Each structure stands twice: as C-alpha cells, then as structure tokens.
Amino acid sequence: MTAPSDTKVFRATTTAPVNIAVIKYWGKRDATLNLPTNSSLSVTLSQRSLRTLTTASCSAKYPTADELTLNGKPQDIQSSKRTLACLSALRSLRQELEAADSSLPKLSALPLRIVSENNFPTAAGLASSAAGFAALVRAVADLYQLPQSPRDLSRIARQGSGSACRSLMGGYVAWRAGTLADGSDSLAEEVAPESHWPEMRALVLVVSAEKKDVPSTEGMQTTVATSGLFATRAESVVPERMTAIETAIQNRDFPAFAEITMRDSNGFHATCLDSWPPIFYMNDVSRAAVRLVHDINRAVSRTACAYTFDAGPNAVIYYLEKDSELVAGTVKAILGAGSEGWDGPFYEPLKNLTAPGVALDKVDPRAVEVLKEGVSRVILTGVGEGPVSVKDHHLVSETGGILSS
C-alpha cells in the first residue's frame, strides 16, 4: 500500500545563534507582522557556546498535521500564529519553486516535522526565541532548497520573533525597521561579518531569576501605548545611535561602541520604567553589574567594557579579547569558586589568571557583595557566525527526538 515515495523522508538540519542587541528592539508598529518602531542592531554570539539545533523533515508517511518539538516537548503549532506565519511563508516559496519546475518533489504538500533543541536552559533568560525561529526558518528553507538569501529569509523569521531576523546572520547585524505597511523592507542586514571584528567578547552574568514580570511582547505594547518618552526614543534617539554605532563598528572603535551600547540599554529600560503600569526588568543585581562596569572603566581610565540588559535582569558585558583578564578576570575574582560557567572555548585567556584584572578595592564593595550573592553562573562567549548547515550529524527519530550520530 505504501509507495516508495511515501516512505522517503526529506531532511535538513541547521544550527542558529543567539544574538544580543546593542541597540534595542522595543516597540511594534504592527503586532501581527512584528514590525518594529525603530531599527536595532545586535552582535551574533558564537555557536561554540550557545546554539539552537533544528532538524526539519517532511514525509508522506508522517501524520498529516505539521509537528514541532522544542527541547523534547511537543508544541501546539495551531495555537502559535507566529509559527504558522513562518511555515506558511516558507511553503509558499517552495510552491513557487515547484510551480516553476515540475521535476521537483512536491515537498510543500508534505507534513513537516521540526525538532529543535537549545544547548542552554531556557531559564537562563537568553533570547531563545530568536535562535529558535532563526533555526526553524533556516532549516525549513534548507529542506525546501529555497534560493532566498538570509536577508530575504529574515523577513520571514521576523514574523516568528522580531529579534530572530538578526540571528540569520553572523557578526554585527542591523534590523532595518523599514517604513512599508506590508513589512517587506523590515529586514536584517549584515553590518559587518564576524571576521571584521572577531575580538569582540561577551560575558553573560546569569542572575538568579525571579519570575519574569512582563513578557516582552506585552511590555512593548504597554510602552508604546503609555510612555510619554517613548516616541522621542524611537523617532530621534535611536536613529542617531544606529548611525553612530555602525560607524563605531566599521572603525572597530570599542569605546564608542561601548558607550552607545550602555546608553541604549539604559534608555530602553528608562522607557520601560516610564510605562504605565511601570515595567522593571533590572534589579539590584543588574545595577551592581552596571556599577562594576563603570568602576572597571574608571580604574583603567578607558572604556574597556560595556553592559547591556534585555527584558530581564541578566547582564551581558561586552569587551575585547585583549581585555579578557581585565574584565572577565575581575568578574571571576568577584564571583569566586562558587560560580559556574568558567569554561568552554573562550576560557583560554583566563586559564592562568592569578589576580583580578582590577584590584577589588577599586570596585564598589556593595556591588561586589550583591554580585557574589546574585549571580549563579556566567556564560563566556564572543561574536560568532550565522546559521550553519549540519550534514549527517543528527537525525530525527520517528518519535521526534534528535539522535546524535
């Protein structure tokens, strides 16, 4: 009863990176299409530290409904408009190919099975949806052998999760807000590849998570609707910063990059606080990280590190490879032996550390105390490349789990 073509499974696997914005995305001008009120810019983080691995497959032998499994848990695709929007857009592109070339297998008609796993806990407060939707779009696009560029695909990923569009590329990535109502000019562009400025490092301070107060989509809507300061940020402050930080990246000017990054993080959280009811993502541990960064920079009389905070209390500290001992070394000395995460591919320059980069008496003792108590683990990483196609390394089991080969 089963024809050979009915048993065939088509498959593609990709990894996708996390990105951490330095100019923040906060505010939608269209919630359905995920069109932002302002452009944003991020650093793609290395997949040697953090990545989503996603296999997309399709087969006539699969049950008729598309299936999605995230970290081993089946998801209800039908209730996720965002996932449906991505899959529908990708299927349409496949249909165009199939219509133009009748020799192509009609993959667009087959049920999809998508299995996705992060190598980091969702609870770490990292933007897992960005890597997740980027990987989903990249994997299905590979499965469908779509000719579209990452820039083109970023329009689709954007509809899954705004910041996902920036995870389709490596290095330094801008998301152009665009002006068109259909969102066709709201897409990601590589400002500079990883190779342009490969020395960028990022140290994530994972702050013991209380329950997240306000989901970011809801928070954005509240800010846009209620903050009297928000329009100024979106219309005037951010456009100037976008230009300035792109120049800083082109010139590999870390002090300029760092100051803009810190100011934009502060400005974003300011509009959250100015919302009604107010939204707080930073807590006393976050503020201790702010103080530490300012104290380190003061101690060396130059801007050696920069903090940024997304919609949560975690600090991400950017610095250059050459300042690993100074910056990460100081954090390591503060957090002490009780902290986790001091390992991995970016640990090398810290291995033989004997003393903190900055003497701890030059750092606010309260900040030291608060960080020691409030930071449970770190993630040492750096700028990295975009999604990578993975051949033959992973297979989707019949039941949806990823099998390491």
Place this chain on the structure above:
Amino acid sequence: MTAPSDTKVFRATTTAPVNIAVIKYWGKRDATLNLPTNSSLSVTLSQRSLRTLTTASCSAKYPTADELTLNGKPQDIQSSKRTLACLSALRSLRQELEAADSSLPKLSALPLRIVSENNFPTAAGLASSAAGFAALVRAVADLYQLPQSPRDLSRIARQGSGSACRSLMGGYVAWRAGTLADGSDSLAEEVAPESHWPEMRALVLVVSAEKKDVPSTEGMQTTVATSGLFATRAESVVPERMTAIETAIQNRDFPAFAEITMRDSNGFHATCLDSWPPIFYMNDVSRAAVRLVHDINRAVSRTACAYTFDAGPNAVIYYLEKDSELVAGTVKAILGAGSEGWDGPFYEPLKNLTAPGVALDKVDPRAVEVLKEGVSRVILTGVGEGPVSVKDHHLVSETGGILSS
C-alpha cells in the same frame, strides 16, 4: 562702652514644613538662580509630624559675621553661596524698608544669628533642605518684618534650595517654572489650601539607606546635559501633567491625582536612568513598594493609593484618610511589630486595627519579603499648613542652641 541699643536682641521664630512633590522638580535652566526646566507641584506635609524650627535673631552685641547653626552644628555661611544669596536678598528688602522709614531700627546692618533644628533625622532621606531654607527665609523675613507675601518670599527661598519655595505655603503648592532670565516669575503658588482637601495622608517608608549615589544638584545637571529623553519630559510631558493634576486637586479626584503622581515619579526616575552615566535612586525595596501599591489598588479594584520617590529609595505613599486601614494597615501588617513609627497624630485610625486592609495573599509575596527586610521605619503624616510663627516659645542661647521655654 555698650549703649543700650547695642545689647538688644531682635528675634523671630518660625516653623516650616517638608513638602513631597507629586510632579517632580528635576533639571535647572539656571544653576545660580535655581531656575527649573519645568514646573512642579507638591503636597505640604503636616508639621505635627515633620518640621524645621528656626530662630533668626540679630544684635549689635553679636560677633560681626552672620552665624548659622543647623541641628547644633555651626555652618560655614561664607562657603554656602545659596545661604548668602537668601540673606542678601532679605537684607536688601529690609534696607528698602529702613530707607523709606527712618524710625525703623537698622536691623539690616546687624549681624544675624540663625539657629535651625529639624525634628527628624537628616538621614531619613527627606528633603530637609526644603524645610530648612523655607524656615530660614520665613524667620529672617519675620525678624525684618518684611511685608512681602509668601509668594514673593518664595523667589528668595528658591535660591536657597529649589524645592524650598514650595515649603512657604500649606496644602497643594505649585512652583511655576517661569520664563524670565532673572527668575522673577519662578515662584510658588498655592493651588489649594490644606482645608480644600484635608483628607490627604502620606506614609513614608524609610528604606535602610545605602550611601546616596548622586547628590540631586549634580544628578539634575547630568540628566539635563545627557538624557536624550529629558527635553520631552520637561517641554511636553510635565506641562500636560501640571494642568491635569491641578484639575484633579480642584476636583478632589484621588484616582486621577494618584495616577499622575505615580506616572510622574516613574518618568522622573526614567530620565535619571537615561542619564550618562546612569543615575539610580530606586532600589529593590523601592520597587517592592511600587508593586505593593499596584497590588493594593488591584485588590480593591480602584486607585486607593499612590507612590512617589524623590532622589533616594524612600517611598512616599499617598492615600485618603478613609483608606487608612486599607493602605497603612496593610503596610503595618507587612512590616510587623519590628517596624518603628506607628504613632503620632495620624495614628488614630489605625489604633484598633485587627487585620490588614488587604489580605496578604493578594500581595506579591516577594514584595512582602523585601519590604519586611528593607523598611526600618515609617512616618505617618498628611497634608498640612505652611510655616507658622512661634511666639515666645523658643529662645536662642548666646551659644546658638535653641532653648525650649
């Protein structure tokens, strides 16, 4: 050698109140004259709870230099441009009187001795300089028998400490920013007297003070110079709020008053966070107070209380007398027996409290925990009158201390 007139001591004593702004003063357009970038509005707090008591005297037998003693400590007047500005302006007004009426004693030529005491610790983080300069100006004006109105004198007090101009009147007081370069139209006006809306209550949660990060004068200058959001607040957001809150006060509309108060506090702290380097006055205890107020309002489905924060972590919670049990009662139940300050003239409605106004299971348990740990004492107070002249009750000793009669 000493003529009779040389031994005479002229004397006047006054009290002056603390005020807590509901539309915040933050930003100077002229630092010398203390001219603000935006108008502000405050509630004058009852002197039955908090007051400065100041005696101004002058005598030919005093040493030739003016003397000022604050809370028992001699101050260096010559190094305080602000005190000098106030005294100089008051002497000029006295000189005008003396020039017009030669029968008046030439008090303007005599050395001044000013002795001032607060009945609350400076460390409580209350705006003691407002009450202090208001009392100084009022006391010297009384000593000099100046005919100027509180409105006129507010121009002088403003030069001592901006917010001091609002402590020269009772009830609900606006400080009009004015537009003139000489500051002559930057003065305080009574929006409504205490008697118009006497039911207003204020509960100060004194938060265990870390060292204050940034003095307010320095902080203001930083915000004006660096925050990209500040101009929008000063030019557009605050003028609208001033109009709206004056209407709310005229109509005794507590929900409107409360929402504007909370939003303005949040907006002020947002511009602090948007400053470079960022300024943080609120901490996790402050944020727990924010949460508590929102939770109480949610539990009763109406706006029964409002928070506001000055340049420090203390919360001031406004509510109406009829909601004393609901609001202050809930705070009392949270803070428990270990907390101080549950006494004084505004304690009556809480005396027979048996249960919290809002069941504690309707309040964020984290906020309860943080408040319990972080709030050492409260001050129960309410709206009150302006400076009061005190006759024969206090005397200045030769050495500068105030003697109770």
